[in-house]
Amino acid sequence: xxAYLFLFLIIAATIAxxxxxxxxxAIAGNDARGLHSRPIYHGLNALVYTAIPAFIxxxxxxxxxxxxxxxxxxxxxxxxxxxxxxERDLLLSEIRQVAVGNIFREPTPEITAAVERFHxxxxxxxxxxxxxxxxxxxxxxxxxxxxxSKRFLARHSFERSVTIFMIFAxxxxxLTTLGIVASLLYEAYLFFERVPVTDFLxxxxxxxxxxxxxxxxxxxxxxxxxxxxxxxxxxxFLAMAVAVPVGILSAIYLTEYASPRxxxxxxxxxxxxxxxxxxxYGFFAVLTVAPALRQAGISIGLxxxxxxxxxxxGVMGIMLIPFISxxxxxxxxxxxxxxxxxxxxxxxxxxxxxxxxxxxAALPGIVGGVLLALSRAIGETMIxxxxxxxxxxxxxxxxxxxxxxxxxxxxxxxxxxxxxxxKTLAAFALGLMLFIIxxxxxxxxxxxxxxxxxxx
Amino acid sequence: MMxxxxxxxxxxxxxxxxxxxxxxxRMVCVYYGDSQALYDVNLDIRKNQVTALIGPSGCGKSTFLxxxxxxxxxxxxxxxxxxxxxxxxxxxxxxxxxxxxxxxVGMVFQKPNPFPKxxxxxIAYGPRIHGLARTKSEFDEIVETSLRKAGLxxxxxxxxxxxxxxxxxxxxxxxxxxxxxxxxxxxxxMDEPCSALDPIATAKVxxxxxxxxxxxxxxIVTHSMQQAARVSQRTAMFHLGNLVEEGDTDxxxxxxxxxxxxxxxxxxxx
Ligand SMILES: Nc1ncnc2c1ncn2[C@@H]1O[C@H](COP(=O)(O)OP(=O)(O)O)[C@@H](O)[C@H]1O
Ligand SMILES: [Mg+2]
Numbered sequence: 001x002x003a004y005l006f007l008f009l010i011i012a013a014t015i016a017x018x019x020x021x022x023x024x025x026a027i028a029g030n031d032a033r034g035l036h037s038r039p040i041y042h043g044l045n046a047l048v049y050t051a052i053p054a055f056i057x058x059x060x061x062x063x064x065x066x067x068x069x070x071x072x073x074x075x076x077x078x079x080x081x082x083x084x085x086x087e088r089d090l091l092l093s094e095i096r097q098v099a100v101g102n103i104f105r106e107p108t109p110e111i112t113a114a115v116e117r118f119h120x121x122x123x124x125x126x127x128x129x130x131x132x133x134x135x136x137x138x139x140x141x142x143x144x145x146x147x148x149s150k151r152f153l154a155r156h157s158f159e160r161s162v163t164i165f166m167i168f169a170x171x172x173x174x175l176t177t178l179g180i181v182a183s184l185l186y187e188a189y190l191f192f193e194r195v196p197v198t199d200f201l202x203x204x205x206x207x208x209x210x211x212x213x214x215x216x217x218x219x220x221x222x223x224x225x226x227x228x229x230x231x232x233x234x235x236x237f238l239a240m241a242v243a244v245p246v247g248i249l250s251a252i253y254l255t256e257y258a259s260p261r262x263x264x265x266x267x268x269x270x271x272x273x274x275x276x277x278x279x280x281y282g283f284f285a286v287l288t289v290a291p292a293l294r295q296a297g298i299s300i301g302l303x304x305x306x307x308x309x310x311x312x313x314g315v316m317g318i319m320l321i322p323f324i325s326x327x328x329x330x331x332x333x334x335x336x337x338x339x340x341x342x343x344x345x346x347x348x349x350x351x352x353x354x355x356x357x358x359x360x361a362a363l364p365g366i367v368g369g370v371l372l373a374l375s376r377a378i379g380e381t382m383i384x385x386x387x388x389x390x391x392x393x394x395x396x397x398x399x400x401x402x403x404x405x406x407x408x409x410x411x412x413x414x415x416x417x418x419x420x421x422x423k424t425l426a427a428f429a430l431g432l433m434l435f436i437i438x439x440x441x442x443x444x445x446x447x448x449x450x451x452x453x454x455x456x
Numbered sequence: 457m458m459x460x461x462x463x464x465x466x467x468x469x470x471x472x473x474x475x476x477x478x479x480x481x482r483m484v485c486v487y488y489g490d491s492q493a494l495y496d497v498n499l500d501i502r503k504n505q506v507t508a509l510i511g512p513s514g515c516g517k518s519t520f521l522x523x524x525x526x527x528x529x530x531x532x533x534x535x536x537x538x539x540x541x542x543x544x545x546x547x548x549x550x551x552x553x554x555x556x557x558x559x560x561v562g563m564v565f566q567k568p569n570p571f572p573k574x575x576x577x578x579i580a581y582g583p584r585i586h587g588l589a590r591t592k593s594e595f596d597e598i599v600e601t602s603l604r605k606a607g608l609x610x611x612x613x614x615x616x617x618x619x620x621x622x623x624x625x626x627x628x629x630x631x632x633x634x635x636x637x638x639x640x641x642x643x644x645x646m647d648e649p650c651s652a653l654d655p656i657a658t659a660k661v662x663x664x665x666x667x668x669x670x671x672x673x674x675x676i677v678t679h680s681m682q683q684a685a686r687v688s689q690r691t692a693m694f695h696l697g698n699l700v701e702e703g704d705t706d707x708x709x710x711x712x713x714x715x716x717x718x719x720x721x722x723x724x725x726x
Binding site: 336338339340341342343344345346347348349352356357360361 | 530563581582635636
């Protein structure tokens with residue numbers, strides 16, 4: 001049904017486009033300049049008037065149709081007033097199941113009646129929707145076509161529509177972010193109703209699996225997030241310790257020293273690193289790097305855990321190299337040659353030029369790359385799940401196994417789908433903390449970039 | 457009896473009243489890849505004089521200038537043949553450190569190119585690299601004298617910490633001159649230093665060049681005949697990669713030997 005309506009709209013809009021632009025051409029006659037807007041704008045304007053209002057109407061209709069039909073169904077169902085919300089939901093879903101033919105048990109006469117009612121309501125709704133869409137589309141087309149005249153500002157009208165569309169497009173991203181934040185906040189609030197904020201923030205024991213029954217929640221300290229965050233910080237630090245020097249140095253080499261041919265080959269290869277799925281990095285970490293580190297550790301008498309922070313962090317660092325190198329590379333390349341020449345001409349060596357002129361000038365780009373990489377490191381899950389471990393340990397020993405916030409979120413949510421106990425809700429509290437931390441990182445990054453920017 | 461040196465000096469003074477030669481190019485050929493940009497150029501740059509290089513664009517003026525402090529080394533395809541000396545020593549000799557050379561032969565570019573740093577740091581950059589000063593007050597002094605010599609100090613003394621890129625075009629160019637002066641070079645090369653400046657800024661820079669002649673040897677590329685006539689003592693005319701003619705500026709502008717110089721100066725081509 002909806003598909004037919006869209007098809008109708010497309011055809012109607014196309015026809016309106018041609019009618020309006022033809023009409024504009026006819027009105028203009030030989031005097032093309034007499035027309036304020038070129039015929040194509042009259043056509044486009046008619047197209048927008050025909051399709052967009054009807055389209056918006058369809059969307060709104062679909063948004064509300066379900067709940068209106070539910071309401072009508074319930075109001076006709078005997079005894080529905082006395083039901084609780086959950087009972088109503090159950091009943092409604094049963095009616096819908098029966099309506100599409102999924103019959104699990106013999107429906108009661110009330111249900112059969114409701115199903116019939118559901119079908120007739122649906123038919124009416126479809127009819128109404130179809131009629132309304134046709135009327136709106138035709139009205140729009142009619143309005144646009146009749147307003148074609150020499151002085152009609154069709155271009156302005158069309159451009160206004162485009163502007164509105166752009167505003168809409170830009171708000172989608174913002175609204176989505178707001179939606180995510182709101183849902184995070186709400187679920188986290190539910191969690192903090194059960195576990196005190198201070199226990200979460202300052203507790204040093206993270207044993208979320210323990211409290212299975214309501215009365216055990218009071219067991220203090222089981223949701224102390226500090227060990228988990230320590231794990232995240234440790235692994236991110238290790239990853240950055242690999243990625244930052246390697247990334248920046250390779251960017252410097254590629255922009256300042258490498259021959260163009262070498263650069264043309266190596267730069268895309270570096271960027272391939274960014275395209276490797278993190279699961280594959282996880283394999284690499286757990287099957288290759290971790291055993292190798294363990295072996296190396298044994299040979300020099302160090303005890304390396306089979307799941308070690310250093311294996312996960314190191315491999316994550318490799319993964320992050322392209323983020324840093326490619327943004328730093330762009331930043332270096334954007335520094336004008338004239339500034340390099342200026343430095344060389346006072347007798348600076350290439351190295352001095354790079355350290356004292358290029359690095360400061362490219363700093364904003366580099367910081368941008370580093371923070372992007374850091375956000376990735378903090379948010380990375382797969383490599384850590386596979387290579388670093390699941391048990392929250394309060395340690396900063398890179399050879400030990402640790403866990404991270406993201407890993408905990410995954411393990412908390414796997415298998416469970418009921419969001420009414422602290423174990424699953426804890427995932428949202430962790431998520432909220434992670435969100436706040438990355439937000440702060442971004443703010444700091446902006447600060448740094450603005451403060452140290454050496455603009456040229 | 458006169459000593460040998462004194463005799464030479466006396467004879468030299470009679471034959472040639474010119475100041476001593478600071479830099480000397482002999483049979484200089486420059487290639488960019490396979491194409492030759494300069495053909496057998498022989499040119500003397502004399503001490504404490506302004507030597508102007510003129511000629512239609514693309515004739516190799518900048519190329520020659522950039523040979524004098526080996527800025528051409530930064531262009532991979534560029535090859536220099538022949539010999540160029542500074543105080544008698546070949547600057548293309550394997551034993552020469554190009555960093556030292558550039559400290560002795562500074563350069564100012566066509567487009568002002570201050571570093572994206574503060575005015576102070578722009579000047580202090582060179583001295584810092586070469587270790588010419590240790591204490592803050594020594595740096596302060598170098599910065600102030602360099603800015604004074606470049607005629608910029610009064611204009612910027614209250615905002616030494618603000619970015620050099622925030623100055624006007626003319627001020628930026630004088631900042632670049634101050635930056636070059638700060639490492640106390642012996643020769644300053646200028647490649648069309650006024651081509652991006654308005655007439656008033658140009659006049660200031662020209663005045664400055666004339667003053668700088670007291671302490672430095674200057675080579676300036678210019679496309680403005682008037683500028684060459686105003687600021688230089690010697691002029692060298694290039695055409696299609698050849699040095700056409702070279703001599704005292706007065707003579708070059710009043711009574712050139714070569715027809716091409718005559719035509720160029722009177723604006724018949726260029
Ligand atoms: N980097 C370069 N690579 C190749 N050819 C160049 C380069 N720079 C200059 N040339 C060529 O060398 C010749 C002289 O250039 P240039 O010295 O810049 O002339 P001028 O400064 O007198 O206008 C020109 O033909 C120019 O095309
Ligand atoms: Mg030039």
